Amino acid sequence: MNIDGIIDAVDYLENQDKRDYDAYEALPYKFDTCTFNVEDAKRQMIFSCLDCKVGICYSCSISCEHYKHELIEVGYKKEFDCECGSLKNDKDFNCTLFDKKGIDYELENTKGRNFNGEFCFCDGNPLSDGDDKMVQCTLGHSCNEDWFHLGCLNLGKYRLEEDDFDEFICSDCYNTYKSMFDEIFNKYDKMAKLLLIKITTLQPEYELKPALLLKENYSKLFQYILNKEKQSQHSSLETFLNKIVYHDLVNPYKLYEPPKEEFTSIIKVDSTNYIADEDTYSKNETDIMRIAVEEKKLDVEKFNVFKEGLKTFLTGFAKNKDVVKKEDIDYFFKNLKSESVETAVDNNDLSTFSNPESELEELESD
Ligand SMILES: [Zn+2]
Ligand SMILES: [Zn+2]
Ligand SMILES: [Zn+2]
Ligand SMILES: [Zn+2]
Ligand SMILES: [Zn+2]
Secondary structure: OOHHHHHHHHHHHHHHHHHHHHHHHHOOEOOOOOHHHOOOOOEEEEEEEOOOOEEEEHHHHHHOHHHHOOEEEEEEEEOOOOOOOOOOOOOOOOOOOOOOOOOOOOOOOOOOHHHHOOOOOOOOOOOOOOOOOEEEEOOOOOOOOOEEEHHHOOHHHHOOOHHHOOEEEOHHHHHHOHHHHHHHHHHOHHHHHHHEEEEEEOOOOOOOEEEEEEOOOHHHHHHHHHHHHHOOOOOHHHHHHHHHOHHHHHOOOOOEOOOEOOOOOOEEEEOOEEEEOHHHHHHHHHHHHHHHHHHHOOOHHHHHHHHHHHHHHHHHHHHOOOOEOHHHHHHHHHHHHHOOHHHHHHOOHHHHOOOOOOOHHHHHHO
């Protein structure tokens, strides 16, 4: 074992940790549960399989057969049941996470143009140059929660920017309930002006069409109006808010996130120092030891002693929340080089590190 070998071991920990983290960042959510039966998934991220014409949940987009197909993300959709492996929608495949073949009912999903890969009224050619950022219609009853380019919303005309509003209602959805929204603007004009902004969007081959921007706390406004309207009889506005758009505007469904995987680091690094993480260390020790054997050509017979020694060494630091410096790790490996590990352990040499509470007793009693 040489100095290069020592550096290898430290680099290895760092590289492994980074690879683990990159992998974690790419897929932070657990993908072991199909949302078909998940009560909370009222508004969830959906993927469209262009090959099979089915809409599937996040987990199924990774874990089931469709992952091999052409998938596009269609964003959050409300009240959408995962179709992966369902009896009528997806005859050819089975869902590996939740068997739906035995369930004989038609899923009542609406699959709008997003599911064919079409977005916005510009059909994917933003009207203003360079602005590809998109917002989703939060009402979605007429557009199936379509996505629109910010650049296609004509915000510049109103000197508005993305941060000036929370949600967007597209012109089709606005138009569907125009009389209701107009009533709100007339009857509750002062409040409505604070929380709703009427704009006209840019749409080719159409007249300019009115649409709505909703400011932060918009749902409180709708809730307030609903409470007021409940006091009068036969209010169509009450029916609208209480029945038709209740889960869209008054008390919107929360965006469902699958449970997150917890990231466990091999080491905690603060710029120059290495702190061994006691809890995660044991999980990764096999890997470290494999490298030690392969790259350091450690005698396999000494393997376990080496393993215990390093573990004890790092655990002590972690317990005392001491910082393990690179020199300490280097020194540990140097020690291994200069004398047999058994001797190092027997002679209590590990205690030469700034490690008052090493667990040598535990090691000796094994
Ligand atoms: Zn699913
Ligand atoms: Zn497919
Ligand atoms: Zn599936
Ligand atoms: Zn567009
Ligand atoms: Zn819409």
